[in-house]
Amino acid sequence: MTTRYERTWDNRRKQSKQTPADESANGARSVTDQTRASYYGVPVIHKPHWKWLIIVYFFVGGISGASYVLASIAHLVGGKDAGRIVRAGRYLSLAALLPSPILLILDLGRPERFHHMLYILKLRSTMSVGTWILTIFSGFCGLSALIQAAEDGLLSRIGFANRLLLALPAKAIGAIGSLFGFGMSGYTGILIAATAVPFWAKNYRLMGPLFLTSALSNASAAITLTLSLARGTSHSTLQRLEHLDMLAAIGELTLLIMARRNLGPVIARPLREGSLGNIYRWGVLGVGITAPLALLSLTRLKPHAAPRLLAGISAALTLIGGFLFRYVFVMAGRASADDPQATYEFTRRERPLG
Amino acid sequence: MNAAIPLIDSDLVGTTGARHGAMGYLTDTTLCIGCKACEVACKQWNQLPMDNLEWTGYSYDNTKDLSATTWRHVAFIEQLDGTNGHSPGVMPPFQSNWLMMSDICKHCVKAGCLEACPTGAIIRTEFDTVVIQQDICNGCGYCVPSCPFGVPDLSASDHKAHKCTLCYDRMVDDLEPACSKACPTDSIQFGPIDELMQRAERRVAELHQRGVKSAYIYGDRAVGGTQGIDGLNCFFILTAEPEVYNLPAYPELPQDKVGSAWLATLGAAFAIGAVAVAALRGR
Numbered sequence: 001m002t003t004r005y006e007r008t009w010d011n012r013r014k015q016s017k018q019t020p021a022d023e024s025a026n027g028a029r030s031v032t033d034q035t036r037a038s039y040y041g042v043p044v045i046h047k048p049h050w051k052w053l054i055i056v057y058f059f060v061g062g063i064s065g066a067s068y069v070l071a072s073i074a075h076l077v078g079g080k081d082a083g084r085i086v087r088a089g090r091y092l093s094l095a096a097l098l099p100s101p102i103l104l105i106l107d108l109g110r111p112e113r114f115h116h117m118l119y120i121l122k123l124r125s126t127m128s129v130g131t132w133i134l135t136i137f138s139g140f141c142g143l144s145a146l147i148q149a150a151e152d153g154l155l156s157r158i159g160f161a162n163r164l165l166l167a168l169p170a171k172a173i174g175a176i177g178s179l180f181g182f183g184m185s186g187y188t189g190i191l192i193a194a195t196a197v198p199f200w201a202k203n204y205r206l207m208g209p210l211f212l213t214s215a216l217s218n219a220s221a222a223i224t225l226t227l228s229l230a231r232g233t234s235h236s237t238l239q240r241l242e243h244l245d246m247l248a249a250i251g252e253l254t255l256l257i258m259a260r261r262n263l264g265p266v267i268a269r270p271l272r273e274g275s276l277g278n279i280y281r282w283g284v285l286g287v288g289i290t291a292p293l294a295l296l297s298l299t300r301l302k303p304h305a306a307p308r309l310l311a312g313i314s315a316a317l318t319l320i321g322g323f324l325f326r327y328v329f330v331m332a333g334r335a336s337a338d339d340p341q342a343t344y345e346f347t348r349r350e351r352p353l354g
Numbered sequence: 355m356n357a358a359i360p361l362i363d364s365d366l367v368g369t370t371g372a373r374h375g376a377m378g379y380l381t382d383t384t385l386c387i388g389c390k391a392c393e394v395a396c397k398q399w400n401q402l403p404m405d406n407l408e409w410t411g412y413s414y415d416n417t418k419d420l421s422a423t424t425w426r427h428v429a430f431i432e433q434l435d436g437t438n439g440h441s442p443g444v445m446p447p448f449q450s451n452w453l454m455m456s457d458i459c460k461h462c463v464k465a466g467c468l469e470a471c472p473t474g475a476i477i478r479t480e481f482d483t484v485v486i487q488q489d490i491c492n493g494c495g496y497c498v499p500s501c502p503f504g505v506p507d508l509s510a511s512d513h514k515a516h517k518c519t520l521c522y523d524r525m526v527d528d529l530e531p532a533c534s535k536a537c538p539t540d541s542i543q544f545g546p547i548d549e550l551m552q553r554a555e556r557r558v559a560e561l562h563q564r565g566v567k568s569a570y571i572y573g574d575r576a577v578g579g580t581q582g583i584d585g586l587n588c589f590f591i592l593t594a595e596p597e598v599y600n601l602p603a604y605p606e607l608p609q610d611k612v613g614s615a616w617l618a619t620l621g622a623a624f625a626i627g628a629v630a631v632a633a634l635r636g637r
Binding site (some may be wrong): 023038039040042043044045069073074076079080082107109110113114116117122123124125126128143161180187195196197201209213216242243244248251264294305333337340343344347348 | 361379410411412418419429431462463466469470471472473474475490491492493494495496498499500501503504505506507508509510514515555597598599600601602603604605608609611613615616618621622623625626627629630631633634635637
């Protein structure tokens, strides 16, 4: 009878390394050589069908959640002249939220059955948790946008609703809703990390923070862009947002470098090779992070050189980079799922067992 | 209603593994002759359409992979000489250096697809097998990348996820599943998994005795299945490293990462909140 020790593959591998003569005696390739070869290049796992609909959803959903968070924080601690940030954040959050369920439902194989997700909550299924986060967040997001509309006097014709909305505790609603706003921006990273796809799962602790930071950077950029286009935005408001833009970009860059290092050469192949690698290098890192950082540093060095224009351009570049980040990460996941070597690498484990 | 299908018994149909009465397959690759009777029987019984009508050039394998319409897939692995790429001159003890293996859904004891499913369409049956309920599935496709073995797939025709049901409709009528019934060499053996595991252990011991020292059980519960996944209800006797058969060596349950992923995200949310408060604070 074989022992427990002999049964585990780690120990078998060790044994075969110790006695290579056994393997090569009959002229066949060593086992490890065959391992490198793969089965005619057929993928070990199946890649998800997610493409443009999901990439766009990851982008707008992230902006929606993070805009809401920024608006709520500005409302809580921003003082008097944060009113513009609050207004822009709340409206942007709603505008970015509206397409989200449509994109998700269209992506289903059977869109008419979307409600099947709403009869059950499974905490270990991030798709299920995300469905509920989106559903609950929609309520908060819509309510806060309505409160903003009432404050802006857009609902003055409907006297009762106007009075009711103005009487609601907007700060408390914003604070609780922000929890779901964070969930909205971050769950997408966990959604893709909790799969068998090497490119996503290898960095399972970094994907949530990465998507969250990128969403914050995009939301901050979206608010900056809106306010830089709006007339009468004060210099101090823009400065505060620029400060946030810079910190978010630095955070995103740090997380991206950490993620890239952790992937290792085989699993990170989609980031290095081909058009995806170029989009990552020049689009995500160049246009999306380095260029805005340079522009924002410029406005700090020369505070009076067209601050509004520079802030607007850097925000637009950040948004382009944020979209490309999601494009690259979804497509790189698909590419790594198609690469048997990436899966072998990911499922190989060196730790001793038993 | 057919009395043989206890669909409402909550003890029998749940989302966690009920170990009593677990049924599965032992696929002994040392007996496989690559006849593909299992593929054909599966397609016939489950009325699966043909797919991939082409020559792949992958030895005798024209099915390539498990898919929504292929629930059994016979892999043909020609092990060539390392130095010149030809068949080796000296043959190892059996099968002429030609490995054949009939792959199938592993019906994992902790199943990634089942845990990923956001609609509850994927259930564990009274036979401890994992089945996708076609009247619930809405084709979200999350089970597809959540399976560490690449089993479920979305169908191009009805856009829902499909995979092996371990012939649930035959088992409730006390019939053996189609593929094992059709297997002419008993390479595919069906039965209660405790019994099958004992049989597998005896067979591996016998193979070792007869000179096939490399034989082992893939999905051996005694050593924690594949280590990351606590056990497979459909396990295999293999004679080369798992990767040679295009199987992952130590697949992990993707959902085991959800907890720490949320913790990390929560930490990031705190940090981001603090940064935003500092940046947006009014003077």
